[in-house]
Amino acid sequence: MKLKIAAALLASAIAMPAHADVLIDNVTGITIDADGKVKRFEALVIDDDGKIAQVIERGQERPRTDYREDGEGRVMIPGIIDAHAHVMGVGFGALTLDLSDTNSLEEALEKIRTFAAENEARPWILGRGWNQEKWGLGRFPTAEELDSAVSDRPVYLARVDGHAGWANSLAMRAAGITADTKSPSGGRIEKLADGKTPSGIFVDAAEELMNAAVPAPRPIERDLAFIEAQKVLHSFGITAVADMGTTIEDWQAFRRAGDNGSLTLRIMSYAAGPDQMTLISGARPSLWLYEDKLRMNGVKLYLDGALGSRGAWLKQPYSDDPHNTGLPLMAPAQLRNVLVRAAQGGFQPAVHAIGTAANAEALAAIGEIAESFDGDRRWRIEHVQIVDPADLPKLAEHGIISSMQPVHQTSDMFMAEARLGEERLQGAYAWNTILEMGGRLAFGSDTPVESPDPFAGFAAAITRSNAEGEPFGGWRATERVNREQALSGFTADAAYAGFAEGRFGRLLPGERADFVLVDVDPLLATPEEIRGTKVLETWVGGQKVYDAD
Numbered sequence: 359m360k361l362k363i364a365a366a367l368l369a370s371a372i373a374m375p376a377h378a379d380v381l382i383d384n385v386t387g388i389t390i391d392a393d394g395k396v397k398r399f400e401a402l403v404i405d406d407d408g409k410i411a412q413v414i415e416r417g418q419e420r421p422r423t424d425y426r427e428d429g430e431g432r433v434m435i436p437g438i439i440d441a442h443a444h445v446m447g448v449g450f451g452a453l454t455l456d457l458s459d460t461n462s463l464e465e466a467l468e469k470i471r472t473f474a475a476e477n478e479a480r481p482w483i484l485g486r487g488w489n490q491e492k493w494g495l496g497r498f499p500t501a502e503e504l505d506s507a508v509s510d511r512p513v514y515l516a517r518v519d520g521h522a523g524w525a526n527s528l529a530m531r532a533a534g535i536t537a538d539t540k541s542p543s544g545g546r547i548e549k550l551a552d553g554k555t556p557s558g559i560f561v562d563a564a565e566e567l568m569n570a571a572v573p574a575p576r577p578i579e580r581d582l583a584f585i586e587a588q589k590v591l592h593s594f595g596i597t598a599v600a601d602m603g604t605t606i607e608d609w610q611a612f613r614r615a616g617d618n619g620s621l622t623l624r625i626m627s628y629a630a631g632p633d634q635m636t637l638i639s640g641a642r643p644s645l646w647l648y649e650d651k652l653r654m655n656g657v658k659l660y661l662d663g664a665l666g667s668r669g670a671w672l673k674q675p676y677s678d679d680p681h682n683t684g685l686p687l688m689a690p691a692q693l694r695n696v697l698v699r700a701a702q703g704g705f706q707p708a709v710h711a712i713g714t715a716a717n718a719e720a721l722a723a724i725g726e727i728a729e730s731f732d733g734d735r736r737w738r739i740e741h742v743q744i745v746d747p748a749d750l751p752k753l754a755e756h757g758i759i760s761s762m763q764p765v766h767q768t769s770d771m772f773m774a775e776a777r778l779g780e781e782r783l784q785g786a787y788a789w790n791t792i793l794e795m796g797g798r799l800a801f802g803s804d805t806p807v808e809s810p811d812p813f814a815g816f817a818a819a820i821t822r823s824n825a826e827g828e829p830f831g832g833w834r835a836t837e838r839v840n841r842e843q844a845l846s847g848f849t850a851d852a853a854y855a856g857f858a859e860g861r862f863g864r865l866l867p868g869e870r871a872d873f874v875l876v877d878v879d880p881l882l883a884t885p886e887e888i889r890g891t892k893v894l895e896t897w898v899g900g901q902k903v904y905d906a907d
């Protein structure tokens with residue numbers, strides 16, 4: 359009798375795997391395969407480590423598993439990886455005043471007034487997302503205008519691109535800003551028409567003067583913001599991000615979430631400069647922590663600013679500001695020193711470069727340093743927005759990764775025309791040329807500068823048109839990528855860009871079961887349908903982390 363039970367147990371142990379495997383059946387599954395091509399499938403088996411045990415194609419037999427979920431024919435794609443995001447910015451953005459939907463200065467002032475009244479207990483009013491271009495203002499707003507909305511507390515509001523800030527008079531007083539305060543190098547305190555009085559606008563490095571006066575959030579506020587960020591990102595189908603500019607405080611919030619089991623987002627971290635890099639992980643990048651959810655990969659460097667505030671560093675002056683070429687934010691020797699230091703420790707540098715001069719300088723520096731540091735370095739350039747056509751082929755050298763944000767093209771195209779003129783747009787957002795020359799792309803959103811919505815990015819990538827379908831036929835349409843390349847840019851290639859290939863990014867055996875169920879097939883739907891994609895469920899490591907119901 360005993361023997362019989364033992365034999366039965368043994369038999370069942372053989373028939374049924376020891377792990378609690380889950381079969382997710384009846385899906386319209388899409389992934390990038392090991393050879394970089396699209397592969398379709400109908401079912402997945404997930405093991406109890408949250409990894410994919412088996413990918414089942416049409417007509418293949420289903421294994422016996424402990425649990426079966428019916429996908430009801432819904433479309434399953436790999437979890438979206440945002441290759442350039444600011445995680446805590448998303449979280450704090452969700453908790454602070456958001457002006458990104460305002461269409462005029464008056465509307466913004468009204469929203470600021472209301473927010474201040476609703477948040478009486480806050481000693482400072484902080485927010486972000488304003489854009490004087492979108493308001494049709496033709497100039498920056500002023501402290502005096504902000505005073506008309508809130509004059510009893512300091513107010514400081516970041517511009518949509520994060521490259522300028524807008525302060526009221528009390529905020530400037532708290533920061534000790536007077537007519538005598540000098541603009542720091544790499545930044546500019548805007549002045550009123552008298553040429554002396556600070557206007558309330560702080561560009562690039564000058565933002566630091568204001569940020570230093572803003573009280574730092576406490577750890578509990580950071581934890582709240584981080585949980586909020588995860589929720590927001592998962593609701594868009596995002597399961598992993600490259601966090602661009604992690605501070606030690608951010609890292610500690612990620613670690614606290616990992617330690618208490620609430621970390622559900624995979625984070626490939628790039629420290630906010632070399633000092634933070636050393637503070638966070640010492641002499642080498644960290645290991646992959648919490649089942650591939652967190653790793654300190656490298657260091658984020660800023661070589662220039664943004665086009666919107668004319669901080670992008672150009673070889674020739676701005677078309678609409680003939681005495682201004684923008685600003686380099688690092689001296690040549692400083693950039694090379696930091697790159698060498700990163701390379702010596704095996705850290706991956708990610709260099710922010712938007713203008714033609716910044717991209718040329720990043721490419722030159724990487725080219726020099728790659729001579730002494732061979733091997734698989736995956737030097738990243740972030741944004742790669744406006745490149746001198748003569749420099750484009752260099753993006754295919756030394757394993758450089760062009761980390762680009764398709765939505766920046768559709769948001770910035772008309773401004774870029776004004777700032778740069780027709781001539782210089784040859785190498786603007788040149789996705790297809792970079793691929794054809796043998797370069798590598800990774801796609802992201804730069805959220806919270808833009809919405810994290812990857813389907814808006816996907817649609818922009820394949821059309822070069824905005825949500826209104828403008829311009830018809832696409833802006834510099836030869837730079838479109840195909841759907842396979844777009845999907846890969848937001849999944850497998852974004853994983854590769856962060857040394858995460860084989861861990862996540864594709865739905866293949868051995869990789870983490872990170873996937874999204876959506877209501878349209880991005881490889882077949884129209885661009886409008888893709889923009890309207892509804893994320894139904896988001897899963898990370900075989901666990902559901904978002905459900906639209």
Ligand SMILES: [Zn+2]
Nearest residue numbers: 442444602804
């Ligand atoms: Zn960014």
